[in-house]
Amino acid sequence: MKTQRDIHQQKWIRHFEKNRQHRPEPDWDAPFHMEEKKRRALAWSLAEYQLGDGGGPCCLIARDAESYRQSSHHTQMVTDLWFREEAEHSRLLSGAVKRLRGTFVTDTFAFRQFQRVRRFMGAQFEMLVLLQVEIISTVYYRMIRKHCGDEPIAAMCGLILRDETGHVSYHRDRLCQDHPGGWNLWQRLWFYFLGYACAAVLWLGHGRALRTIGMRNGDFAAQVHRGLRSFVRSVQRRTTGQVPARSPLAAERKPLPVS
Numbered sequence: 001m002k003t004q005r006d007i008h009q010q011k012w013i014r015h016f017e018k019n020r021q022h023r024p025e026p027d028w029d030a031p032f033h034m035e036e037k038k039r040r041a042l043a044w045s046l047a048e049y050q051l052g053d054g055g056g057p058c059c060l061i062a063r064d065a066e067s068y069r070q071s072s073h074h075t076q077m078v079t080d081l082w083f084r085e086e087a088e089h090s091r092l093l094s095g096a097v098k099r100l101r102g103t104f105v106t107d108t109f110a111f112r113q114f115q116r117v118r119r120f121m122g123a124q125f126e127m128l129v130l131l132q133v134e135i136i137s138t139v140y141y142r143m144i145r146k147h148c149g150d151e152p153i154a155a156m157c158g159l160i161l162r163d164e165t166g167h168v169s170y171h172r173d174r175l176c177q178d179h180p181g182g183w184n185l186w187q188r189l190w191f192y193f194l195g196y197a198c199a200a201v202l203w204l205g206h207g208r209a210l211r212t213i214g215m216r217n218g219d220f221a222a223q224v225h226r227g228l229r230s231f232v233r234s235v236q237r238r239t240t241g242q243v244p245a246r247s248p249l250a251a252e253r254k255p256l257p258v259s
């Protein structure tokens with residue numbers, strides 16, 4: 001007999017299979033014009049992202065990753081399909097790095113520390129951290145698309161954003177299944193804490209490049225906050241039928257009904 005989890009995973013397997021269709025390749029050979037300072041900033045930032053977004057080990061690497069992955073046939077399929085899209089992001093980013101005449105990055109201190117954190121805590125924690133990275137990366141790719149001024153790179157961002165939107169929704173479904181009563185205050189605070197920590201790491205590494213290409217101060221933090229808040233609110237709405245107030249602490253005192 002099919003469980004709710006099987007039904008949920010089958011839905012996402014169908015999504016990932018369908019999402020392979022209608023993916024026009026960015027026109028990497030289109031004429032290229034970009035101010036030198038901007039080209040260097042973008043090339044550097046996207047080369048680092050190429051390593052982080054599917055360019056390293058493209059699978060779960062937590063100590064219990066294999067036992068999670070093999071917990072069912074559907075879990076294995078959906079996890080592999082998710083990471084197949086991550087590998088595709090790395091391939092697309094390689095196209096952008098070549099177009100920008102950038103230098104590929106194969107290792108950084110931040111990347112090594114990130115791998116260490118992923119290995120250390122277990123598959124559930126690793127997936128939570130990867131979800132945070134996906135929410136923060138959505139902000140990053142939106143900024144690149146808005147400010148790059150290059151059609152093929154903007155098209156690449158569009159493809160990656162389409163996938164990442166699916167990944168964030170997949171995790172939301174998964175977490176709602178695992179927490180049918182919603183998240184308590186501490187779980188929500190933990191989620192925000194991890195999200196802001198990931199955002200701070202990204203900002204330290206890429207903030208300068210993003211400012212160089214034209215992003216205004218404050219845009220990044222505002223969008224990160226909106227992304228995290230919208231995720232928490234959607235989890236609570238789906239599980240409890242109630243939407244937390246803007247502050248997680250206020251939400252604990254007075255949950256709002258769904259309008």
Ligand SMILES: [Fe+2]
Nearest residue numbers: 053054086089
């Ligand atoms: Fe990705």
Ligand SMILES: [Fe+2]
Nearest residue numbers: 086134164167
């Ligand atoms: Fe992703």
